[in-house]
Structure formats: C-alpha cells, structure tokens
Amino acid sequence: MANDIRITDVSKSFSNGDEVIDVLDHVSLDVEAGEFVCIVGPSGCGKTTLLKLIAGFDTAYEGECLVGGQRHSSPSPDRGFVFQKPALFPWYSVWDNITLGPRAAGKATAQWKAEAARLMSVMTLDGFETSFPYQLSGGMAQRVQLARVLINQPSALLMDEPFGALDYLTRLRMQQLVSSLHVDYSMTTVFITHDVDEAVLMADRVVVMSTRPGRVLADIRIELPKRRSVDVVRSAQYGEYKTQILSLLGFGEPEMEH
Ligand SMILES: Nc1ncnc2c1ncn2[C@@H]1O[C@H](COP(=O)(O)OP(=O)(O)OP(=O)(O)O)[C@@H](O)[C@H]1O
Ligand SMILES: [Mg+2]
Incomplete structure (x- = not known):
C-alpha cells in the first residue's frame, strides 16, 4: 500500500564531541496502511529519534526506513508531524x-x-x-x-506525545477526537506516548521499547473494539494489556518477601 511504514534493522547513534551515544539498536517495526500504532518506552530511549527518521527529518541512520515503499530524505506534508508543544x-x-x-x-x-x-x-x-x-x-x-x-x-500521521501537556479531561477528549479522525481519514498513524492508558485506549498495536539504546521489547496487538469509549477501562482485557505493558516497562508486581 502507498502509506505503509517499514522499519527494518534501524540503528542510530549521535556523536557529541568524542562521545558516541547509541540511541536505536536494530529496531524493526512495520505499520500497515491505516493502522494505529502506539510506541511507549522510557524517557530517552529514542522514540522521538525514531519518529523523526520516519518523517524524513533525519537521514543519518543504518538500516531501512520506508514510507509508502520509499526512503524519504526530507519531511513532507504527506507525513504530518504533530509535536508535543x-x-x-x-x-x-x-x-x-x-x-x-x-x-x-x-x-x-x-x-x-x-x-x-x-x-x-x-x-x-x-x-x-x-x-x-x-x-x-x-x-x-x-x-x-x-x-x-x-x-x-497526509497519508501518515506521526504524533510525538501530542497530549502530554494537557489536563486529564482535555486529553480524553483529544484521544477520542484523534481516534475518530484516524478512522475517517484512514491515515497510517504512529503515536508516541508515556501514558500506558492512552496507548491501550487508542492503539491497534502497542510497541514497547527498552531503555537506550532503544530496542523493540514487545509488539502487542490490542484486540479491543475500534472507537473505544472510556468504559473499556473496566474490562478485564484492558487491565491485562495494561499490566503486561507496565511489567515490560519494569513496573511488575513487587516480589513477595520470604
Ligand atoms: N540531535 C541530537 N544530538 C545528540 N543527541 C541527541 C540528539 N537528539 C537526541 N539525542 C539523544 O538521543 C537520546 C534519545 O532521545 P529521544 O529524544 O529520541 O528520546 P525519547 O525516547 O523521545 O525521550 P522522551 O520520552 O523523554 O521524549 C537521548 O539520550 C538524547 O540525548
Ligand atoms: Mg521524545
């Protein structure tokens, strides 16, 4: 399809003077046309860096990052980028x-x-x-x-923690708005968030990244109905997804003392 995203074996480092910082470590991730994928991961693990590669802001990386079958070397209105601020x-x-x-x-x-x-x-x-x-x-x-x-x-919508600075109720409204716009416009969407609830509420798939250098730890298909209402948070399935993702992020059940 024209607007699928194929990221294959992408690694990326930055050099700050003498120091080399490895930021992405062999990341592979496919987003099908029209799919909504959320990426969650610890601060500094390379989420924004990855999104910028997809957008075409940055071309200095190893591996392959294709949107609509093409490697892009500059940003374009066809790959809409929504910044946190x-x-x-x-x-x-x-x-x-x-x-x-x-x-x-x-x-x-x-x-x-x-x-x-x-x-x-x-x-x-x-x-x-x-x-x-x-x-x-x-x-x-x-x-x-x-x-x-x-x-x-745009055929692809790239959102980098777009609601991070909003209050809870505004955030809920914006989540619902973006979910329905995504369906109406059939855009391939990559949405970065720190908020596990937001990810489970909105995504077709949630990709969990490791600490830097960022790797893909898990790619979880969210089998909940499209156009979810906030009621979904009461379902057992929702709770299971949330627990699974939090545990991958290092917030598992505390170990029992003997
Ligand atoms: N232009 C740059 N030059 C040097 N280092 C950079 C540059 N951009 C990002 N980095 C480094 O790459 C790492 C990943 O940054 P990135 O912004 O991708 O993280 P992130 O996962 O989006 O974090 P957050 O959740 O806090 O937004 C950080 O250690 C950051 O300091
Ligand atoms: Mg970021």
Whole structure:
C-alpha cells in the first residue's frame, strides 16, 4: 500500500564531541496502511529519534526506513508531524496557521477554503479564526496544530506525545477526537506516548521499547473494539494489556518477601 511504514534493522547513534551515544539498536517495526500504532518506552530511549527518521527529518541512520515503499530524505506534508508543544506561528491567526500548507503550496483559495472551515468546526474552533496562538488554551492550540496537519490530507500521521501537556479531561477528549479522525481519514498513524492508558485506549498495536539504546521489547496487538469509549477501562482485557505493558516497562508486581 502507498502509506505503509517499514522499519527494518534501524540503528542510530549521535556523536557529541568524542562521545558516541547509541540511541536505536536494530529496531524493526512495520505499520500497515491505516493502522494505529502506539510506541511507549522510557524517557530517552529514542522514540522521538525514531519518529523523526520516519518523517524524513533525519537521514543519518543504518538500516531501512520506508514510507509508502520509499526512503524519504526530507519531511513532507504527506507525513504530518504533530509535536508535543503546538508548533504554531505566533504572528499568524488561527485561520492563517491552519491554512499555511495549501497557501505555501500555492493552491487557489477555492481548493482549500471549505475544508479549512470544516476542520475549524471539527476541532470546535469556530469563532476563533482571527485569534492568535497566545489567546488559545493548550487543548485549542493542539487542535489548531492537528487541523494544520490534516488540511494537507497526509497519508501518515506521526504524533510525538501530542497530549502530554494537557489536563486529564482535555486529553480524553483529544484521544477520542484523534481516534475518530484516524478512522475517517484512514491515515497510517504512529503515536508516541508515556501514558500506558492512552496507548491501550487508542492503539491497534502497542510497541514497547527498552531503555537506550532503544530496542523493540514487545509488539502487542490490542484486540479491543475500534472507537473505544472510556468504559473499556473496566474490562478485564484492558487491565491485562495494561499490566503486561507496565511489567515490560519494569513496573511488575513487587516480589513477595520470604
Ligand atoms: N540531535 C541530537 N544530538 C545528540 N543527541 C541527541 C540528539 N537528539 C537526541 N539525542 C539523544 O538521543 C537520546 C534519545 O532521545 P529521544 O529524544 O529520541 O528520546 P525519547 O525516547 O523521545 O525521550 P522522551 O520520552 O523523554 O521524549 C537521548 O539520550 C538524547 O540525548
Ligand atoms: Mg521524545
């Protein structure tokens, strides 16, 4: 398929002066077209580094990282990247931030205006067209960032802890929004999170990484219905997935003292 992701035997090191830091160690991971994969792993294990390779920000690595069968050497609107902190232009209005992609591509207004208006509404941003980023809440700013990425109709969506800075309720709403957008847009999605609940709630598969240098410790298919509601957290299956992932991250049951 055009938008599958194939990561094969990828290793990556950074050198800081004399010191070489091994960050990714023979990582292999396939994401099928339209699949939603969450990556969880300890801080510093190379999650962002891996996502940047997929996006095409960084080409200095060993192994192979293909999106849609191609090795990319630069980022593209077709591989939408959502950062943890909303990367908005402070001097542009909400509307101008959202429509940046098609305007920069020189598309005629008629080609994107209706879609931009629809996305404003999907993101419940109606009435904020002329507001500037400093006038938005964290959740609103993150929805502007998401709309700015979605207007380009990316075939892959790469999200790096996008809700890490949001409060619990806003986070739940954003999770539901992204889950349904993922189904509607049929994007291949890689979503990085520290939050095991978020991973089990959203993913088709959860990939657990080791401490640095990051390796794939486990790749767990989440056999829960699509478009999960928060009720799913009460199911036994949900609890089992969560326990399994936490245990892989080193938070297993404490050993009994003898
Ligand atoms: N450009 C860089 N130059 C040198 N070292 C880097 C660079 N980018 C990342 N690193 C190092 O690579 C390691 C992995 O970083 P990365 O940002 O991928 O971790 P992460 O898993 O995303 O962590 P977190 O969960 O805290 O975001 C870290 O030790 C970091 O210091
Ligand atoms: Mg990171």
